[in-house]
Amino acid sequence: MSEKIYTMLARAFAAEGVDVCFGLMGDGNMHFMTTLAGLPDVRAYFVRHEHCACTMAAGFSRARDTVGVASVTCGPGLTQITTALASASASNIPMVIFAGESPLGAAWYGQRIEQAPIVVATGAHYIACHSAKLMAKYVSEAFFIARTQNRPVVLGVPYDLQQLMVEDDQPYQPSTDFIPTLAPLQPPPTDVAAARVMIEAAQRIVVLGGRGARLAGAADACRALAARTGALLATTLPARGLFCPDPFELGVAGGYSSAVTRDMMAKADLIIAVGASLTSYTADSGKLFPGARVIQIDEHPVGVKHARRTADHYLRADARLGVEALIEAVGTRAPQAGWRDAETARRIAQEPADTHDFPVPADTIDPRRAVAALDAALPKDWVLVNGTGHNAHFSVHMRGRKADDFITIREFGAIGNALSQSIGVAAARPDATVVVIDGDGSVLMHMQEMETIRRYNLRILVCILNDGAYGPEIHRLRAQGLSDAGAVFGRGDMGRMAEGYGIRGRVVTAEEQIATLTQAFTASEGPEVWDIHIADTVISPMTRRSLVKHG
Structure with a gap:
């Protein structure tokens, strides 16, 4: 034919x-x-x-x-x-x-x-x-x-x-x-033995899981290894939530780390990285765990990533099998005092990611409090798409959400993507409610896709952290005593803009509105946009560190 x-x-x-x-x-x-x-x-x-x-x-x-x-x-x-x-x-x-x-x-x-x-x-x-x-x-x-x-x-x-x-x-x-079906890669016994020596010599261990650990189904094995060795747990940004709800999960390792995570990672003397490529982001350019030796479990270890040596010892293996081999090789021991204990679990559960004090102008919300209100109100099984830019730091710290329900693609550092990514996520998981949290500058780059959301009636909640500006730029310009006029555009009313596309839009100027809006959205159908007016005076910890480094 x-x-x-x-x-x-x-x-x-x-x-x-x-x-x-x-x-x-x-x-x-x-x-x-x-x-x-x-x-x-x-x-x-x-x-x-x-x-x-x-x-x-x-x-x-x-x-x-x-x-x-x-x-x-x-x-x-x-x-x-x-x-x-x-x-x-x-x-x-x-x-x-x-x-x-x-x-x-x-x-x-x-x-x-x-x-x-x-x-x-x-x-x-x-x-x-x-x-x-x-x-x-x-x-x-x-x-x-x-x-x-x-x-x-x-x-x-x-x-x-x-x-x-x-x-x-x-x-x-x-x-x-044409793709060969291969058995998962078993770790070489000599390399397992060398890793065991490093583990036995360490006192403060962190097991760090990446996307490779999630894809290999290694989460349970990582938890077991951490319990056996008295270790804490952490993840890379793309694998955030992998060990949820383990009480000893520190959260994201890297530039987005919370204050508690940075404190504990700085004290670590051994990192066991499982299915993590150990990018400069994860290591915060080498500043996150400067005194720790590193074991990397990976099927394809590269040795150098982002111009940095990735590890001190490499265990070339499937993530799950590599961790299971370590579990068999090492003995059980009591955790080091001040490490995997009740006080550490309390700090992880209760201490805020950032406590720095900033003035907050009237009719705006501290973005940390806005995200905390979202975290408290939004069901934990809704899928979260995290944007890129200054405000992305805050929404990373929404706890109790599984890795499968957290999507972020930010390695190139480009803004203007999260709204479209959320449409792809909604297409992949049509029975889920998708929440995208992004900044106003990013959303406005491709806001025309709200028409696509409306036309296909996708169940997407768009939460815009609207500071009326390009965040990293205004903070750097202000720190250097330069005019921020070229990076400030005003907040406008993006709720009414959404209505122009046929989507329900709401303007949020008080954190107390979020719980009520969540109830109404849950009872409704179709998409909705929340234009959350946040203070442009609050600077994320990562940006503050950058200002100290570069001035």
Whole structure:
């Protein structure tokens, strides 16, 4: 049977297990998107900006632990997604992007541009699909790379080639047919023995879990190792909540750490990092646990990350099996006084993340108190999407929420993404209520996607921590005695702006409103936006440390 290449490509995507796709149509991808959307069991989300389509795919990927899929047209459609690709590359997110390319047979085309160098510069992989007979292999290769390398891949398919007829005479072989099924990696006994010596010599141990520990199902083993060795627990930011509700979980290790976490990590003499890449963020550029030796349990230890040596000893193994081997190797011992004890548990449970005093102008809320009110009011099983920027520090400290219900993608440091990520998360978990907490500057970058939220009636609560400015910039400018006028824009009324998109909007100027609003939202249907006016005078601890360092 003969069919158009774009039809064959759409069926190939479906054969790869694609059941959700995000896209913005143009000449270069409209036939593919329309065909894919028409296939059984495929949900297509037609959105308002190409960048947001890719960011939604990233959020979907992170929420479902699978390949995210998006589609854009050629030329300007492709150039719009570079920040989204860079963010996904930095965060090791597997995605496949179907992009049009300018027609091969056209002597001149107004949107022609060399797409491959643009994509490769972001860290993503590019496949130029210029052979009609190899189209199916291009798709399989793209998904194979995305799945095995955890990176985004862009398929560039010329507009005119998509219109050619091909014979459907060969069954499609999905990438999963070529991915070897391997047993989890067992740790070498000699390396386990060396790690045991380090553990026995240590007095104040922290077991630090990352996304690799979550994906390997190592959380229970990490808790058991911590109990056996008298250790505390902590996580990387992407794995926040992994050990919830363990009373000895310190929370996030890194620049976002609470005061208690920084105090205890500074005293640690051994870190056992499980499925954590030990980035500069996690180690706070080496300042978080300066006196500790480090054991890293990882299937692919790299030795150097972000220009820093990652560990003193490497245990190359599956995260769960590596931890279980250590449990068998070490003996049980009583915890060090002042470490894993009732007083430490009390401090973790009761002491605020930050107690620095700031003046708070009238009709605004201290962002720490606003987040505390959200934490108290919002059900713990709602999925939280955490944004990027100055205010992201505060919402990290919402406790009692599992790692599966916390999504953050911030390795590239780009703002303007969380709103779109929340749409991807809602698509991945359609039965969940999704809460996105982000700053006003970030939300305003792509506020047009509120129309997408309304059109698909997604159950998303958008909480905007609105300080009327770009937070990091105003605090640095003020600290240096410079005018902050270029970074201050005013709070406006983003609740009424949401209503312009057909979404219920509320302005919040007192923390007491949040409990009442939560009750009303719980009893309602569809999305809602809370414009929470926060004080621009409150500086996060991470920014305060940066001001001390840089002036």
